[in-house]
Amino acid sequence: MNTPRKTLVVGNWKMHGSRPANAELLAGLLAARPYTADVAVCVPFVYLSETAATLASSDIRWGSQDVSAHAQGAYTGEVSAGMLAELGCRYAIVGHSERRAYHAESDEIVAAKAQAALAKGVTPVVCVGETLAEREAGQTEAVVKRQLSAVIHTLAHCAAEMVVAYEPVWAIGTGRTASPEQAQSVHAVLRAQLQAATGHGAAMRILYGGSVKPDNAASLFAQPDIDGGLIGGAALKAADFVAICRA
Ligand code: PGA
DSSP: OOOOOOEEEEEESSSOOHHHHHHHHHHHHTTTOOOEEEEEEEEEGGGGGHHHHHHHHSOOOEEESSSSSSSSSTTTTOOOOOOOOEOOOOOOEOOHHHHHSSEEEEEEEHHHHHHHHHHTTOEEEEEEEOOOHHHHTTTTTHHHHHHHHHHHHHHHGGGGGGEEEOOGGGGGGTTTOOOHHHHHHHHHHHEEEEEESSSOGGGOOOOESOOOOTTHHHHHHHHTOOOEEEEEGGGGHHHHHHHHOOO
């Protein structure tokens, strides 16, 4: 018997936004309450304070798109989990494929970041996903299991606290979504891995990300092992994001 998992929809703004645009977007999300899903926005670091102030009296949560693996020190340009916790961040995305690709983040670095977040009570949203070449070579399962296993190994008994996001790299920002069946089959693999490692797999949330839009969200979220989404482009328009949160 599965533990019921509440749908979670997380907006990943990436490097988009401006103070006026953010104010308008957040006002749109606030106006559309209540949501039956848990809703969160992961914004650029510089906008966290303002986002926190705007959302403070609501149940919409906020978070960052990255976090340092280090607690403090001479790491110019980095932001620690302690700083995020101070601002009330509920989530920190770690291991997004753009960070893995453009900032050479290894599985081990991603795991260390997830650990640093959890140590300060910030829930890591750990992203895993295969490239098109890996999918075509039949390596999808092996790749996502390797990526997840590094994090599970590092978090040990705390692994059950994370949120996992399956984001096939070939579907991110391309308009090419994984079919609900393709996504579900990977989610089932990840859940089995989480269950075997933590004993709590049935209670853990696994989000799908990659070109989720208002018109495909419902069919993705209806899959038994898809517990919500990590939304990029469609999180920048209040109407689209709200529609996805309601899907
Ligand atoms: P997308 O991005 O929805 O624009 O494909 C998703 C993500 O990268 O998290």
